Amino acid sequence: MFWSAFRLALSAIRRNIGRSMLTILGVVIGVAAVITMVNVGAGATQAVSDQISSLGSNLLMVRPGQRLGPGGGGATRAPPFRAADVEAVSRLSGLSAVSGFETTGVVAVFGAENWSTTAVGANQPYFVARKLELSSGRTFNEAEEQAGRAVCVLGQTVRKELYGERDPVGTRLRVRQFSCDVIGLLKAKGQAAMGQDQDDVIVLPLRTVQRRLTGSQDIGSIAIAVSDAASVDRVKSQLADLLRERRRIGRNEDDDFNILDTRQIAEAATGTTKVMTGLLAAVAAVSLVVGGIGIMNVMLVSVTERTREIGVRLAIGALEGDVLMQFLIEAVTLSVIGGLLGLVLALIATAILAQVMHVPLVFDPLTNLMAFSISATIGVVFGYFPARRAARLDPIDALRHE
Amino acid sequence: MTAPAAPLIELKGITRTFGSGPAAFQALRGIDLTVQDGEFLAIMGPSGSGKSTAMNIMGCLDTPTSGSYRFQGVTVEQLSRRQRALLRRWRLGFVFQGYNLLPRTSALENVELPLMYRRVGTAERRRLARETLALVGLSGWEKHTPAQLSGGQQQRVAIARAIVTNPTVLLADEPTGNLDSEKGNEIMALLRSLNEDRGITILMVTHEPDMAAYAHRIIRFVDGRIQSDEPRAEAA
Numbered sequence: 001m002f003w004s005a006f007r008l009a010l011s012a013i014r015r016n017i018g019r020s021m022l023t024i025l026g027v028v029i030g031v032a033a034v035i036t037m038v039n040v041g042a043g044a045t046q047a048v049s050d051q052i053s054s055l056g057s058n059l060l061m062v063r064p065g066q067r068l069g070p071g072g073g074g075a076t077r078a079p080p081f082r083a084a085d086v087e088a089v090s091r092l093s094g095l096s097a098v099s100g101f102e103t104t105g106v107v108a109v110f111g112a113e114n115w116s117t118t119a120v121g122a123n124q125p126y127f128v129a130r131k132l133e134l135s136s137g138r139t140f141n142e143a144e145e146q147a148g149r150a151v152c153v154l155g156q157t158v159r160k161e162l163y164g165e166r167d168p169v170g171t172r173l174r175v176r177q178f179s180c181d182v183i184g185l186l187k188a189k190g191q192a193a194m195g196q197d198q199d200d201v202i203v204l205p206l207r208t209v210q211r212r213l214t215g216s217q218d219i220g221s222i223a224i225a226v227s228d229a230a231s232v233d234r235v236k237s238q239l240a241d242l243l244r245e246r247r248r249i250g251r252n253e254d255d256d257f258n259i260l261d262t263r264q265i266a267e268a269a270t271g272t273t274k275v276m277t278g279l280l281a282a283v284a285a286v287s288l289v290v291g292g293i294g295i296m297n298v299m300l301v302s303v304t305e306r307t308r309e310i311g312v313r314l315a316i317g318a319l320e321g322d323v324l325m326q327f328l329i330e331a332v333t334l335s336v337i338g339g340l341l342g343l344v345l346a347l348i349a350t351a352i353l354a355q356v357m358h359v360p361l362v363f364d365p366l367t368n369l370m371a372f373s374i375s376a377t378i379g380v381v382f383g384y385f386p387a388r389r390a391a392r393l394d395p396i397d398a399l400r401h402e
Numbered sequence: 403m404t405a406p407a408a409p410l411i412e413l414k415g416i417t418r419t420f421g422s423g424p425a426a427f428q429a430l431r432g433i434d435l436t437v438q439d440g441e442f443l444a445i446m447g448p449s450g451s452g453k454s455t456a457m458n459i460m461g462c463l464d465t466p467t468s469g470s471y472r473f474q475g476v477t478v479e480q481l482s483r484r485q486r487a488l489l490r491r492w493r494l495g496f497v498f499q500g501y502n503l504l505p506r507t508s509a510l511e512n513v514e515l516p517l518m519y520r521r522v523g524t525a526e527r528r529r530l531a532r533e534t535l536a537l538v539g540l541s542g543w544e545k546h547t548p549a550q551l552s553g554g555q556q557q558r559v560a561i562a563r564a565i566v567t568n569p570t571v572l573l574a575d576e577p578t579g580n581l582d583s584e585k586g587n588e589i590m591a592l593l594r595s596l597n598e599d600r601g602i603t604i605l606m607v608t609h610e611p612d613m614a615a616y617a618h619r620i621i622r623f624v625d626g627r628i629q630s631d632e633p634r635a636e637a638a
Contacts, residue, residue, distance in 0.1 A: 004518060015506045312502045315463055316563065317491030317519040319484060392483075395490075396463040399502065 005322060009329035019302055020334060026298030027338025027379050028345060030291025034371040035346035036353070037287045041280030042367065043350070043359035048269065048276065050360065051190060058232055059129055060224040061260040062089075062239065078256035080218035085246055089222060092242065094235050096227040099126035100219035102209050108202060109174040110162040117158050119175060119202045121209025122223070129225035132203075137169035137184030140205050148207030150180035155201040156188040175202065178212050232261065288371065292378040295338075299331065299382035303390065310390040311398030323391040324384070331383025335376040343372055408475030410571065410603055411437040411460055416469035417626075418455050429455040431626035432469070439570075442597045442604045444614035447623030453607045454499070454575055456623070460605060461494055461573045462486045474570075491519055495564030495602075497574035501556045503548040509535060509559045510544040516567050534566040535559070538592060554585040561589070565596060572596065574606045578613050590616040 013020045064078040086100035101122035108115050120126070123145050127133075137153070144151050152173060159168050168182045189198040210217060226235045236259055243257055313323055347363065354361040390398055418430040429452045437443060445453045458464040459471060462478060471478040473489065481489065490496075495516075503512050513531040522530070535544060538558040548556050557577060564572055574593065578586035594616050596602045606617065614620050615634065622630045 004521065008518065011507075011511070015504075308502070309504060312498075312504065313515070313519075314487065315461075315490060315496050315498075315502075316516040317487070317567075319487045319491075319519075322519060394464055396458045399463070399498070 002325070005325035006329055008322075008326045009333060012326065012330055013333060019305075023298045023302055023334045024338040024341065026294050027335055027375060028342040030295045030378075031339050031342025031372055031375040032345040032349065033287045033291050034284060034375060035343060035368050036349045037280070037284045038367045038371055039346065039350040039362055039364070040353050040357070040359065041277075041284060042362040042364055043354050044357070045277055045280070046362050047359045048272065051269075058226040058229050059262040060226065060232070060236065060239070061262075062222040062224065062243070062257060063220070063260070064257050066254060066256065066258060079247070080220060081222060082217060082219060085243070086219060086222055088242060088246060089224065089239065092235065092238055094227055094231045095224055097125035097128035097225040098222065099123045099129060100206060100222050101126055102206060102214060102218065102220040104209065104213050106176045106202070106213065108158060108162060110168075110171065113162045115158060115161040117155075117200050117202055119204060119209060119213060121204050121206040121213070123206050125225075126203070126223055129223040132189070133187045135185050135187040136167060137182070139184055145205045145207060148205055148211050150178055150208060150212070151183045151205065152180045153184035153186060153203040154182055155186050155199040155203075157197055157200040158202055159185055173202075175204070176213060180204065180208075232263065236261065284371075288374060291375055295335070295375060295379045296382040299379055300386055303327065303383060303386035306387075307390045307393075307398050307401035310387065311393070311395050311401065314391065314395040314398060320391045324388055327387035327391075328380070328384050331380045331387075332376075334383070335379030338379065339372045339376045342375070343368065408472065409436045410439045410441075410474060411435070412470075412472040413456075413460070414470045414472075416456070416459060416466045416471060418452070418459065418464070419467045429626055430459075430466070433626075433628060435621065435628065435631075437603065437605070440597070440601050440603055442594065442616070442618045443606065444617035444620045445605065445607045445623060446609060446611075446614055446620060447629075448609070451623040452626040453623045457573055457575055457605060457607050460571075461496060462490050463496075491516070492567075493570045495567060495569035495572045497557070497560045497564045497572065497577050499575040499579060499607075501548070501560040503556060503559055503563070505549065506547055508545050508547055509540060509551065509555075509562075512548070512559055513562045513566050516563060520567060530566055531562075534562040537565075538562045539588075553580050554589070557581060557585075557589060558592075561592065565600075565602065568600065569602060571603045571605060574604065576607055576609070578608065578610065583612065586610070586613055 062081075064080050066078070081100060083100065086098060090098040099122050101120055103118050103120050106117060106119040108117055124139055124142075127139050134153070135156075139153060140151060143149075152175065154168055154173075162168070162173070163171075167185065169185055171182050172179045173182050186199070186201075186203075206219070224235070224239070226232050239259060240255065244255065247256060249256060310323055314320075346368075350363070351361055353359075413433050413435040416430055416433040417428065420427045420429060429450075431452075433452075433456055435456075445457065447453045455464065459466050462473075465479070473493070478486065478489070504515070510528070510531050513534055514527050517527040517530060532544065535541065538561055540555060540558050540562065543551065543555060548559070551559065557580070561574075561577070564574070572593070577593070578589050581589065590613055593604055593606065597604050604617075606613075608614050617634060619631070619633050621628055
């Protein structure tokens, strides 16, 4: 029964190849639209969360002064940190990297080009805590940090502005009034969640910045990487206790420093991401409906057009079940072929869009499978039910159709 | 099969009304008709006289509004849809007005179709279909689709499809309607030989007296009633 129905269905598809192709095309468009939407959406969401995690996960930034407003810097009266504070903090347990750092605005000059940027004075652990990776060259060694040598590592934006496409490693760059050897080049990090360009930076040893640029022993901030996300809260409270003690803050006084947690930034950004995810889900749902309606129309038209054929089949000895089985198999075959082609088309479209929109290529098998199954199901349902309606007519009514 | 005591077809007080209310149209107003096994009947009458409707009811394609229809002693109104479909599958063959062949489908496949529903094996099916096409004079045309065949050839394919199962009754609605008289006579000669050689009972609707002359018995319909029912003097 099944096998003969299967052959009937295949021969019907082959015979009406033009109409079958149109039906398949309808399913292809529907499935491809939905899956592309879902994949590009997931890619964009991924891009946002990548930006957040590019800050460095489990990163704590400690600054003197109270945190005044959203994103605001510290108040000015609080004393800065000293090397001994950084030393004390690094003895806390559960940390993977600690580095005091000081930032100051500088103008860097190479040849005829000059560029106004930020100089960061920091030591080796800073690269670890901020997840800064090198694209070429090396970072500072201990001797350079101790001696406050004039060496620097450039961010990609600085390189682009001063060197174009050339590799800056090995050249000498003038930073304000002194020259320094470029020993390394960072990989691009892109924009931070708040929009700042994280690549517009020159990193020098902390002591170099203190001696040659700021002229003080002050340390503006401390970057701390916590080794385990679960212990971030514990580290934060230990850190606060330690700093309160070292800075001799009385029991009833407020902290004169603030600890910024990348998780807080992440939480702020999560709100945005949630809205975006919701939006994308809505877009995907709409395309699913639109695609579904397209599939439905093609199926409805194709089956309705064949009411006469159903009448002929019933008249010459087909049972309702024979006709239904044939149309069901036809609908399944067309929907599955269309669905698979749509899936392939969607993957190609996703790859192209990911390239054009600079979002990561994300392929979530579960979502794709879901979009595929829903579209295919719509195809089958709307191929089957009109056929059932026709097969339940008296044969003469089906024959008289049109 | 062994001849049952009951007549092959027995219609009693059959009416058929299309639509309802003031727009209702009574196509049949009480038909009584008995057909014995092996008869060759021509049903004649003007358009709208109910001849096709009566034929569709006898072919179990349509259900009467009232009245009783017994086929080989079985009361058809009491059969389920499925049982009526099985009756069509195993007992009846149809030649429709306008052929109703499946488009884009070869003559051979069209003729094989009723055999497929009878679950006849591929090789046997193909052999029977070829034989039947040869019988209607279409050897060598097996691969042609309806669009590639003339009206007369399509009619022959339709007849081949109806008789390939060797039905008890062949119902033909205007089998020569679209053909010139030469082609029409060929088709009628074919029907007569099926009736005489294979003993297939034939019910044929026609409005052409020339064609009706091939039958043994002529029924005339007027306004949904049988006006006359007489044997042809010339017929055997």
